[in-house]
Amino acid sequence: MDADAIEEGRQRWQARYDKARKRDADFTTLSGDQVEPAYGPRPGDAYEGFERIGWPGEYPFTRGLHPTGYRGRTWTIRQFAGFGNAEQTNERYKMILAAGGGGLSVAFDMPTLMGRDSDDPRALGEVGHCGVAIDSAADMEVLFR
Structure with a gap:
C-alpha cells in the first residue's frame, strides 16, 4: 500500500x-x-x-x-450456553440477560456442529446433550426470539 x-x-x-x-x-x-x-x-x-x-x-x-x-x-463477557431444544435455550438466554448477563455465545450440540439433523441415526444420544439442537432456520428464529 x-x-x-x-x-x-x-x-x-x-x-x-x-x-x-x-x-x-x-x-x-x-x-x-x-x-x-x-x-x-x-x-x-x-x-x-x-x-x-x-x-x-x-x-x-x-x-x-x-x-x-x-x-x-471494555470487552463483553459472554455466557456460553445452550442445551436441549431452541425453546429451552431461548428461555435460558432470557434468564441470563434478565440476571444482568452482558452477552451470550451459542453452544450448539455435536450433531448441529457436524451438520446433522436431530433425527439422523448417527445423532442418537447426542441431541441437545451438550448444546442446543438446531435443525432449521425456524429453530434459529425460536432460539433468538
Whole structure:
C-alpha cells in the first residue's frame, strides 16, 4: 500500500478516534511507557499488504470493530450456553440477560456442529446433550426470539 493511501487511512481513523467516547483509564505499560491508541507504518512509509490489516474500526476489521479498541468500552463477557431444544435455550438466554448477563455465545450440540439433523441415526444420544439442537432456520428464529 502506498504512503499516501496509508496516510489517508490514518487521518480517517484519527478523526473517528478523536470523536469517540473513551474510558478514563491508564494506558501505560508496567514500565510506565505510554501505549499508543493504534500502531502502524510511520508517516511517509509505504507498507505492502497494509490493506489486509487496516486501521481499527475499519474493514477488514482485523484490529477490531471500534476505532478506540477497548479504550472506548471494555470487552463483553459472554455466557456460553445452550442445551436441549431452541425453546429451552431461548428461555435460558432470557434468564441470563434478565440476571444482568452482558452477552451470550451459542453452544450448539455435536450433531448441529457436524451438520446433522436431530433425527439422523448417527445423532442418537447426542441431541441437545451438550448444546442446543438446531435443525432449521425456524429453530434459529425460536432460539433468538
